[in-house]
Amino acid sequence: MHIRNEIRASAQLVLWTFAWVASLALAKFGPQFLWDPSRQAASWTAVALNVAAGACWIIAFTRFLRALDELQRKIMLEALAITLGVGWVTGLAYVVADTAGLVARDVDVAALPAFTGVVFVVAFAVGKIRYR
Amino acid sequence: MKNRITELRAERRWTQADLAQRAEVSRQTINAVETGKFDPSLPLAFRLARLFEMTIEEIFIDEQ
Numbered sequence: 001m002h003i004r005n006e007i008r009a010s011a012q013l014v015l016w017t018f019a020w021v022a023s024l025a026l027a028k029f030g031p032q033f034l035w036d037p038s039r040q041a042a043s044w045t046a047v048a049l050n051v052a053a054g055a056c057w058i059i060a061f062t063r064f065l066r067a068l069d070e071l072q073r074k075i076m077l078e079a080l081a082i083t084l085g086v087g088w089v090t091g092l093a094y095v096v097a098d099t100a101g102l103v104a105r106d107v108d109v110a111a112l113p114a115f116t117g118v119v120f121v122v123a124f125a126v127g128k129i130r131y132r
Numbered sequence: 133m134k135n136r137i138t139e140l141r142a143e144r145r146w147t148q149a150d151l152a153q154r155a156e157v158s159r160q161t162i163n164a165v166e167t168g169k170f171d172p173s174l175p176l177a178f179r180l181a182r183l184f185e186m187t188i189e190e191i192f193i194d195e196q
Contacts, residue, residue, distance in 0.1 A: 002157070069157040070157070071160060071161040072160070074170070131160060132160065132164075
């Protein structure tokens, strides 16, 4: 029963992750390739779809966390806490350094989710090994 | 917190996976509890106590 719930929650999380990524791609590239950028209604619809898919992804992630057993949830929450902390500290340090004129090159904002993704994977792997 | 889960499990010839399935947790959780790396929640402690037909105090030893 527990494993079945976990598999179902994982499947829903995967599904909503794909839906969110697809809607993000639609909102980003739609005005360039699928419709004229002057058609703002289409662009707003794509953005609204992306936000709605994002909200569903958050709900799916919360359900996934609840479906995990207590040790797996602890490992996941610790990894998320580390990711949030590293993201905030690094992001704000970059902003401060940039304001002070210490940064030679601008970093694309898309680097932040990629960076936090790597931090999460490392923190999760360390947690898994620690409680092995 | 020390516990007697390894010993009790061995008496019943249950593997960690068997106990994990009965307690509805992962095998990693049972291993972490047995090795003292992770203290279980009260609901899990009660589930384990029911599975072994013992009280929580008979399974878990408070070292403080």
